[in-house]
Amino acid sequence: MKIAMIHGQNHMGSTYHIARLLADKLAEKEEIREFFLPRDLPHVCLGCYQCIEDDAKCPYYQEKQAIATAMEGAELLIFTTPNYCMGPTAQMKALLDLLFTFWMTHRPRAWMFGKKAVVISTTAGMGAGRAIRGVKSSLVNWGIPYIKSYGTGVQAKNWAGVKAEKKAKIEKDMEKLARKLGRVGRPRVGLKTRFIFAMMANMHRAGWDSSPVERQYWEARGWLGKARPWKRQG
């Protein structure tokens, strides 16, 4: 299974190791493409709105495109972030901001509707769920129909500090999650995604776009009519 991993940190701590446990059960090493933030995208959104007119006009387009291309070519996307002050890391948030044209509000990518994703977070005490939610809301709005998450308190600053019993529990959990993910082929697009898509189609029909480019994008794909990105055309 081809996997794209987006790490919301440069270092290989608990969050990284848990994600690798999962990925290594699902894919050969050569099938796994990893990105580390901020190493592979050392930028934050400038709020220039150039991307709304044309994604290639973003000053950081090339670095973003490398990540987007890897995501497009993968069957499974794995996002990792430790809990930093009850949310995802700033660099993970920066990536999500820089990809905001992927939202169904703007110009969702048709290929997103066929992806599976997992969001993994660790925390010393509490808050892994909050970090996960900070990532998951973008993935839902990008149109990813199948999203699993795994958050856990490790009571440690790094992987070496995680107790052996905790590591054994994590290993079991990853085996279970890998089995689940291995059983799912192309995911079914559920009611929630269909509902958001229909609402956004209505919005673009009504011309409530951030730019006329958005309506043109939806119209060209037939999404203002009956065509849907998860349905085969023709």
Ligand SMILES: Cc1cc2nc3c(=O)[nH]c(=O)nc-3n(C[C@H](O)[C@H](O)[C@H](O)COP(=O)(O)O)c2cc1C
């Ligand atoms: C900047 C920063 C903020 C953190 N904020 C919290 C927090 O709000 N609550 C908490 O329980 N742990 C917090 N932690 C601890 C980490 O979430 C925890 O050690 C995590 O397992 C680290 O994952 P890693 O080994 O992948 O880096 C914070 C750590 C850092 C460096």
